[in-house]
Amino acid sequence: MQLQGGSGGKVINLTHVLVASFAGLIAAAAASRFRRQNSNKDKKIIPNLDRTESGRVGKLEKFSHYVARQMGFEDVNEVPELCRLAHEYLRKAKGCEENIYEYLANERDPDVLYLKLIDEFDRCILTYFAFHWNHASSLISQVLSIDSGQKTKLRNILLAATRNQRFERITKNLKVARVFNTLVEEMKAIKGDSSHCTEVMVPIAHSERSPVLLLMGGGMGAGKSTVLKDILKESFWSGAASNAVLVEADAFKENDVIYRALNSRGHHDDMLMTAELVHQSSTDAASSLLVTALNEGRDVIMDGTLSWEPFVEQTISMARNVHKCRYRMGVGYKVSEEDGTITENYWEQVNETEENDEAEENCNGNSRRNQKPYRIELVGVVCDGYLAVVRGIRRAIMSGRAVRVNSQLKSHKRFANAFPRYCNLVDNARLYCTNSIGGPPKLIGWKDGDNNLLVDPEDIKCLKKIASLNAEADSIYELYKDPSPIMKPGSVWKDIVLAPSRSSDQKHLRESIHKIEKTLRK
Structure with a gap:
């Protein structure tokens, strides 16, 4: 359909207008969806930081709990042994790697599982310490503290x-x-x-x-x-x-x-x-x-x-x-x-x-x-x-x-x-x-x-x-001006932390760990 403009004889094609408008709506919706998806990913990958009513730092998510959440375990009480191993690995405690292998030894392909779990621990370290740098002292103290929270x-x-x-x-x-x-x-x-x-x-x-x-x-x-x-x-x-x-x-x-x-x-x-x-x-x-x-x-x-x-x-x-x-x-x-x-x-x-x-x-x-x-x-x-x-x-x-x-x-x-x-x-x-x-x-x-x-x-x-x-x-997101080089191929964040294979590796580990923890509870 075409309409003739009164003053300049300009032809307006309504079909083109509608198509352009529709394309704009699709692009806006896609951008909005992309932002929401990124926001959800960010929310998952950033360690939880609770604040008091006055705005002060209240409670930082423990590394061991963070690992469990990244791997898809909603309740850390389901995987106490995994949490213990994650904490030991972070501190490089003596014999930590042997303990990890022993934890997986009775599963099918323990060598493969061992390498995947070590990789996942390393990825979690790379992400856990990529945020809340203004509270680094609290992060360190929390890892090193063994007392009860109130004490x-x-x-x-x-x-x-x-x-x-x-x-x-x-x-x-x-x-x-x-x-x-x-x-x-x-x-x-x-x-x-x-x-x-x-x-x-x-x-x-x-x-x-x-x-x-x-x-x-x-x-x-x-x-x-x-x-x-x-x-x-x-x-x-x-x-x-x-x-x-x-x-x-x-x-x-x-x-x-x-x-x-x-x-x-x-x-x-x-x-x-x-x-x-x-x-x-x-x-x-x-x-x-x-x-x-x-x-x-x-x-x-x-x-x-x-x-x-x-x-x-x-x-x-x-x-x-x-x-x-x-x-x-x-x-x-x-x-x-x-x-x-x-x-x-x-x-x-x-x-x-x-x-x-x-x-x-x-x-x-x-x-x-x-x-x-x-x-x-x-x-x-x-x-x-x-x-x-x-x-x-x-x-x-x-x-x-x-x-x-x-x-x-x-x-x-x-x-x-x-x-x-x-x-x-x-x-x-x-x-x-x-x-x-x-x-x-x-x-x-x-x-x-x-x-x-x-x-x-x-x-x-x-x-x-x-x-x-x-x-x-x-945090890592504030380190460089946009477009940030951390999101480009070749960066550690892009190639290791956000590796496409990570989700499938986590699924494989999650299935095995669920069975192991269930057996240990008996």
């Missing part, structure tokens, strides 16, 4: 009220012991003292090559330790590592007498504040060890986030010149009380007039002039920020080392932004990505000498993605 809540209130007083008392009582302990740890790390000077401590030991400073950088939980293990197997480091100095602030933190005293009390809610309390002292101890090792011409491996550019740049500058003159720690990061001016001076040269004969001459009487300049190498390690958060929370549960999620994300973002500039300051650089679950780190960038950084155009997108993440995110 735990009352104890946490009491501990929170007395936390500052307890920290101050322990710090005061162990202040002197900490100084001596830190000195001992530095001496152990440097592998020598004033009365015993090993061959490698003498600058002339590097007469045939330059000493090496290896900078291991990447955000917290990026997987630096995994990459370092592989590097230490390489031809050079397999021979040099035994005499190299490893500089790692976390090592000093874990051996800090105050840190150990507070951690030994088992107050899980104190974990973050305990780590933050000793952060500066462990950082200072690592800096002291670093400058001592460089002054002696040692091979050095410095393991840290390398997220603060001024510190890294000044450290590289010091290493370039330390064969000419000695250095010591500077005043660090200071803010003027008068006008708020910020001064950053992490290292300073020791004036010739301040150097005595012992400082100027090494223990075999060789002059510093015999030292060769350092070769500086950089190994960067990156991974998806979401994976780093999950790894960090899991590590806190297993080892007691915790960091705030926003601090962790900031370290990843800053390092990713700074890495290209760091490459211009070093002699050799490599960049690894550890996004592969259970797979080896992947080399995605390489730079040698004055050449530019060679990268795979597709793989380097990982670095750019991390450089733009939202460090204040509360």
